Amino acid sequence: MKKILFILVCIVCAFTASAQRASSSSTTFFSTEKAEQSVTFGIRVGMNSSNMKFSGEDDSDSPDNKIGFNAGVSVDIPMLQSLYLQTGLYYTTKGYKVEENDGDEKYTTKATPSYLEIPVMASYRYDFSDNAQLQVNFGPYFAYGIGGKYKEEWSYKGEKEEEKEDLFGKDKYLNRFDAGLGIGAGFTYSKFFFGLNYQFGLSNILQDAKDGYSVKNKNLSISIGYNF
Structure with a gap:
């Protein structure tokens, strides 16, 4: 996960450096003019x-990443031509998994x-052209758990046993409220969006x-989208 975060930071820095080089021959790198765009x-x-x-636990003892x-x-x-407030409402699945395989016996634990x-992100924007825009985002997120299971599965020579339990609720595993910080970068061409974000x-x-x-x-996300 640290390697993935390092790659994300490098991408953000590369986008920023590219915008700085472009700004030397076109518009200013950061415009404080009043924004003309609408929400x-x-x-x-x-x-x-x-x-x-x-x-x-150090990283070597950490569970494996889970795809969601x-x-x-x-x-x-x-807010300004170069500064936006980026928010929204998302459904997202997180968690982890642990897999142990010892010949005929296999044990799997998964939280989903x-x-x-x-998210409530400060979002820097730089327009490369009328159709292409860079964004670099940073800020907090707030989340509320609405569901999910903790699952244990044993398998021995083809015989399987499985146990499941809810993650949220009274006397369960996890608190429903979560909060943290996110950093990310995105690129919009025309109305199409591509972005990376780490929480x-x-x-x-x-x-x-x-x-x-x-x-x-902790979570790394890759997303695509369309702006109306």
Whole structure:
């Protein structure tokens, strides 16, 4: 996950450097002029690669990433020509998985929480042309858990046993509320959008947290979309 985050940061820096080079021969890099654009709505859909950070464990002991998805509606509110407030409402699935395989015996653990999520991002914008726009985003997100299961599965010589339990609810595993920070970059051509985003969970989502033990979400998402 650290390698993925490093790649994302490099992409953001590359986009920013490209915008700076372009600005030297065209418009200013950051315009404080009043925005002429109106509020823009869009639809987004994409893939998640998520995990959870357990306190007291280093990366070598971390669970494996789990593939999920995200879908929702984005809202871009112009503040200045180069600065927007980006928000929206998304359905997103996160979690982790652990797989152990010892010959004839296989053990799998998987957590699949799903959330309704609202990001509140400061979004820098740079127009390469009338049809092409770069954005670099940073800010908090807030999420509420609406469902998901904790699943354990044992398999031995073709015989399988499985146990499932809800993740959210009274005396369950996870708190419903989650919050953290996100950093990302996006590119819009005409009305079509492509973006990358990484989230650092800051809230301890473990319901029965004792002795400083904590569990926090982390998630890399890739999304495409269309702006109306």
